[in-house]
Amino acid sequence: MLQQTQVDTVIPYYNRWLESCPDLQCVAEKNIQEILTLWEGLGYYSRCRNFYSAVKEVVKNHGGNVPSEWKQFRALPGVGDYTAAAVMSIAFHKPLPAIDGNVYRVMARVLGIKHLTPYNKNRIKNRLEKWIDTDHPGDFNQALMDIGARICRPNKANCIGCPLSDFCKASALGTPNQYPTRKKKKPIPHIKVVAGLVWFKDTFLILQRPNTAMLGGLWEFPSGKITSASHPSKELQSIMKNEIGLTVTIGEEIGSVHHVYSHFSMTFSVFHCFIEHKESLQSHGPFRWIKPSEIPCYPFPKANHKIFDLLEFSK
DNA sequence: AATGCGTGGGC
């Protein structure tokens, strides 16, 4: 949960998770849909799918016990060098430095490293392997991460009161914020998407996204990119026909929301749509006709919830 | 090595 996600954001999800699913056996007994619903809203859903796979693997191959050896734990899906070192040091007291984005920044400043090249990252690792408190490796790692998160901030290094300032090169130079250099991000493209809330009686249609795609395993309304300059409702009608073979009547526009993903942004316009009879639809994947009251049973992306909010389908 | 992958908070 903590990968690329702030602690304060994770805490409520973590608590909710433990309340409904307190141990690995419990995770293994649930299906992926229930697990994704626990994760819903946290983002980076491959973390959730990987965790689920890892739990299955631990139950099947390790007798339900989390491996206490680096090599076996590191091999689990979704576990990289950082996560492996964090768990090994905190849970099993192994003297391995857990190097996250905070620690790279703090150490770059302490050592006066401008560029986080692979060579310099390796220097940081070697230095921490010497410095780590072998009696309390977990505390050492967490302390260093906390210094990064609370004191040695990316654009706001508060050297006054920092326990490392006496031997920090970047602080001595007076320009700690300039360490390490950061590359500017490329601008992300913007797309226009139109979607339909397709009603049949008191149910509407949802489709499940493929596991390997972005937002994999989550559910959504049938939708498509707006490509031409024609009227959105005309475009929506042809999307419905071409993608799932439904001939729909376009109704009122529910609304339009803006949503920013990590690598693109979109305006998401959703219209009520209606069908007279339950036609057979040619779906590429799983689909359901659900009532608004069933929304909490399925994981939906944030953009879809923004539409639910407009409809006051409160969850 | 560079890119894809969500969402929310801070300023």
Place this chain on the structure above:
DNA sequence: TGCCCAAGCAT
């Protein structure tokens, strides 16, 4: 408001 950034990992 529009960026930057967050207890990274997989490919």
